[in-house]
Amino acid sequence: MFAPSQHDVRRFFCDAYRKHRDGSPVTPLEALAADWIAEHPEYHADFADVDAALAAVYDPDAGRENPFLHLSMHLSISEQVSIDQPRGIKQAYELLAARRGSRHDAQHEVMECLGQMMWESQRSGQPPDGDKYIDCVRRRATRD
Template sequence: MFTPSSHDVRRFFCEVFRKDRAHEILTPLEAMALDWVRLHPEYDDALTDVEAALARDYSVEGGEANPFLHLAMHLSISEQVSIDSPRGIRAAYEALSKKLDSTHDAQHEIMECLGEMIWKSQRNGLPPDGDAYIDAVKRRVQQ
């Protein structure tokens, strides 16, 4: 399994941004990432300079959202939905998108569930619990 470092993720999104500005051909994954980059123009400055992006500290103490983490979570959720893994994420995503009348807003809701699942997994030293993740998303549909 490929596990990119935070620098790999930052380079990836900066390269997507650069390629788009230069009208270069994107890979399918880059094209998917670009969709999310375009929906977050507030991150353009962070994506412009790869060296600054690599040097930047987005610690919790700093109080500023990490645009690379945010975009990576969007991309992860999009990939999960495209392959329906964990099983049931596609149906839950579609139901939440319909309820909120927005795929973007649904992604943000799911992002909170994904973040909580990852946090619990890391805190408890256990593998991520896909069933709990799907249940959390389904609860958001029912709220």
């Protein structure tokens, strides 16, 4: 199983951002990351300096979101939707995106469901509940 370290993840996003800015060749995953980075200009400074990125501490109590976690969740959701895993996420996400009129806004709502599922899993010591996750996304897709 692939288990990158925090520094590996941060270097990956910084490299993807640098390559995209410089017009250098990128891998498909780097291209996807660069697309999501482009959707978040508020994070560009975080990705521009790899040394600062490696040293940064994102304390939730300080009120600043961790851009590396945020973008990692975008990549995770994109992968889940592309392979429909857990089964049903693609349909639920597409319905949500259609209802919201924005794939980006839909991803942020799915992110809340994903975060909730992971928090519950960690808290209970049980495996993540994919059915509950899909149900959360479906509920969001059917409410205004």
